[in-house]
Amino acid sequence: MIIDTILSGDRPRSRLLGALLMAAFLALAFAPFLFPGTKALGVASRICIFIVLAASYDIVLGYTGIVSFAHAMFFGIGAYGVAIALSNLPVGWGAIFIGLGGALVVSAVLAVAIGFISLRLRALYFSMMTLALASFALIVATQLRDITGGEDGLTFSLPHLLAVSYRPFAAPVLGVRIDGRIVTYYLVFTAATALFLLMLRIVNSPFGRVLQAIRENEFRAQALGFSVVLHRTLAGTIGALMATCAGALLALVLRYNGPSASLSFEIMVDSILLMTVVGGMGTLYGPLLGAIVIVLAQYYLQPGMAALAEWTDGVPLLPHLFNPDRWLLWLGVLFVLIVYFFPTGLVGRMRGWTEPDE
Amino acid sequence: MPILETRALTIRFGGHVAVNAVSCAFEAGTLTAIVGPNGAGKTTFFNLVSGQLPASDGQVIFKGEDITALGPHLRTRRGLGRAFQLTNLFPNLTVLENVRLAVQARLHPRVDLFSMAARHRELLDAAHGYLDRVSLGHRARTRASVLSHGDQRKLEVALMLALEPDVFMFDEPTAGMSVDEVPVLLDLIEAIKQDTSKTILLVEHKMDVVRRLADRIVVLVNGTLVADGKPAEVVALPVVQEAYLGIRRKEAAHG
Ligand SMILES: Nc1ncnc2c1ncn2[C@@H]1O[C@H](COP(=O)(O)OP(=O)(O)O)[C@@H](O)[C@H]1O
Ligand SMILES: [Mg+2]
Numbered sequence: 001m002i003i004d005t006i007l008s009g010d011r012p013r014s015r016l017l018g019a020l021l022m023a024a025f026l027a028l029a030f031a032p033f034l035f036p037g038t039k040a041l042g043v044a045s046r047i048c049i050f051i052v053l054a055a056s057y058d059i060v061l062g063y064t065g066i067v068s069f070a071h072a073m074f075f076g077i078g079a080y081g082v083a084i085a086l087s088n089l090p091v092g093w094g095a096i097f098i099g100l101g102g103a104l105v106v107s108a109v110l111a112v113a114i115g116f117i118s119l120r121l122r123a124l125y126f127s128m129m130t131l132a133l134a135s136f137a138l139i140v141a142t143q144l145r146d147i148t149g150g151e152d153g154l155t156f157s158l159p160h161l162l163a164v165s166y167r168p169f170a171a172p173v174l175g176v177r178i179d180g181r182i183v184t185y186y187l188v189f190t191a192a193t194a195l196f197l198l199m200l201r202i203v204n205s206p207f208g209r210v211l212q213a214i215r216e217n218e219f220r221a222q223a224l225g226f227s228v229v230l231h232r233t234l235a236g237t238i239g240a241l242m243a244t245c246a247g248a249l250l251a252l253v254l255r256y257n258g259p260s261a262s263l264s265f266e267i268m269v270d271s272i273l274l275m276t277v278v279g280g281m282g283t284l285y286g287p288l289l290g291a292i293v294i295v296l297a298q299y300y301l302q303p304g305m306a307a308l309a310e311w312t313d314g315v316p317l318l319p320h321l322f323n324p325d326r327w328l329l330w331l332g333v334l335f336v337l338i339v340y341f342f343p344t345g346l347v348g349r350m351r352g353w354t355e356p357d358e
Numbered sequence: 359m360p361i362l363e364t365r366a367l368t369i370r371f372g373g374h375v376a377v378n379a380v381s382c383a384f385e386a387g388t389l390t391a392i393v394g395p396n397g398a399g400k401t402t403f404f405n406l407v408s409g410q411l412p413a414s415d416g417q418v419i420f421k422g423e424d425i426t427a428l429g430p431h432l433r434t435r436r437g438l439g440r441a442f443q444l445t446n447l448f449p450n451l452t453v454l455e456n457v458r459l460a461v462q463a464r465l466h467p468r469v470d471l472f473s474m475a476a477r478h479r480e481l482l483d484a485a486h487g488y489l490d491r492v493s494l495g496h497r498a499r500t501r502a503s504v505l506s507h508g509d510q511r512k513l514e515v516a517l518m519l520a521l522e523p524d525v526f527m528f529d530e531p532t533a534g535m536s537v538d539e540v541p542v543l544l545d546l547i548e549a550i551k552q553d554t555s556k557t558i559l560l561v562e563h564k565m566d567v568v569r570r571l572a573d574r575i576v577v578l579v580n581g582t583l584v585a586d587g588k589p590a591e592v593v594a595l596p597v598v599q600e601a602y603l604g605i606r607r608k609e610a611a612h613g
Contacts, residue, residue, distance in 0.1 A: 225434035
């Protein structure tokens with residue numbers, strides 16, 4: 001069936017999950033019309049980008065069990081690739097592709113190197129090494145001021161089609177005036193959908209099955225004739241390349257890139273790791289849901305709490321609890337609750353255990 | 359020319375020599391039983407041959423080539439099949455997927471990122487075939503970890519069958535199996551033996567089984583090869599009587 005070809009045979013295997021995925025897809029597909037406004041469009045773009053980013057991390061963490069903290073680095077490389085190219089070359093699609101291409105090459109080289117280092121180090125030391133690498137990347141990005149713009153980052157313009165001032169239609173469509181921002185959103189939405197489906201295909205390919213085998217029992221996978229080194233390194237590289245693409249999309253949406261936008265530890269821990277674990281590792285649909293939940297929380301928890309604090313004004317204690325400054329605390333509580341009650345993540349909980357075959 | 363040969367194969371763990379200069383050649387189409395008391399080094403010898411452990415000294419020659427430096431996955435690809443003594447499966451995957459992976463390793467070994475695994479019907483069909491051979495067809499959709507011990511042993515053997523190796527290495531395949539399950543496995547080993555191009559190495563304690571199946575018996579004691587010959591001759595040797603009685607005494611003690 002066509003749906004199996006699109007989803008690579010990886011059906012949601014849960015009615016609730018299927019309904020949520022459908023709703024999310026439709027909401028994102030029509031976001032500019034359903035939720036007009038610059039902020040909502042920004043949130044929708046961010047959801048698309050972080051779906052790709054969290055899913056790419058799942059290929060590394062969930063499908064091979066490698067705990068790497070350097071994943072945000074690849075995201076940053078993608079964003080810097082596009083930002084540096086658009087800041088230095090004549091603005092155009094050519095610059096975007098050169099920036100993305102260069103970033104993909106750098107990421108691939110680094111990912112292969114990390115893959116080989118992982119063979120020499122035990123898991124804990126490897127994780128610490130990736131942490132050091134991530135800090136190093138952050139230092140490089142802030143220090144190479146002439147190239148990266150240092151702390152301030154780089155602001156640049158986009159090709160005509162994506163520029164804010166671009167108006168493809170004279171009249172509003174469905175009550176919304178179409179501009180370059182909305183065109184950019186649809187570029188991001190289309191790219192994110194394609195990349196997610198590509199990853200879904202990869203984890204359900206013969207290669208993906210070997211990754212699962214390695215995660216289950218590395219020793220036995222090797223004894224069957226599979227090269228663990230090759231498969232792990234390739235999985236790490238694919239994850240890195242996907243994260244790089246997500247970073248490039250971020251730069252296009254923000255029309256800006258700097259260390260805190262794409263390279264910070266907050267992105268690694270508060271976003272990537274949180275989304276993957278909350279949604280459910282090793283399912284790919286998990287990080288997708290995780291990205292939606294966490295991005296929405298990041299954007300709407302704080303204002304929601306401000307409203308609650310105002311609303312409960314006069315009641316003892318409650319306004320303090322809902323003080324918007326405490327939003328991170330509540331995010332933490334949310335995280336702990338989800339991990340405690342759904343150790344296999346939201347998707348693991350929805351699916352229960354079902355047969356992965358046929 | 360023997361299909362498999364070890365030359366002064368040795369491994370030391372610290373000061374302990376677990377396999378000590380074992381030289382032994384295996385002719386294609388034969389079944390060699392490897393016997394010896396617990397801790398004699400039989401499993402370790404297998405690990406050296408199939409590459410799970412690196413040799414401290416000596417060589418492994420397979421099909422005329424020195425494979426001592428190759429990793430286990432490359433040895434498997436050349437035709438060395440191994441069923442492990444301690445069951446070694448993919449516990450959270452289905453029984454069928456366990457075998458399908460082994461079939462994939464043989465029939466679809468290239469890295470394939472973009473096709474759908476579930477659409478490779480030929481791999482699934484072949485996997486079902488191997489499950490039927492070990493009488494596990496009815497458990498195909500079960501998670502491997504919930505199988506009974508005996509069924510796990512059978513699945514372990516099915517994985518090796520699915521690799522269609524030239525050399526089959528069975529490490530106590532019937533250990534811990536209930537009496538009514540043992541014949542399935544012995545019949546299977548006998549069936550493999552009928553194919554004169556296949557070579558079998560069998561570690562087994564049950565002497566009646568060994569006598570029935572083996573063309574030759576090799577005896578390991580304390581990592582050293584102490585006897586090697588036709589079953590009737592070897593069984594009569596004093597050193598074997600001693601080792602064999604040692605096993606019997608231990609088994610009696612285990613009750
Ligand atoms: N990885 C290892 N490290 C240290 N000692 C080992 C290791 N593997 C096996 N041995 C030792 O080698 C000896 C032979 O063990 P083994 O080959 O399992 O015996 P068998 O299979 O004949 O019962 C034992 O003394 C065991 O403790
Ligand atoms: Mg043993």
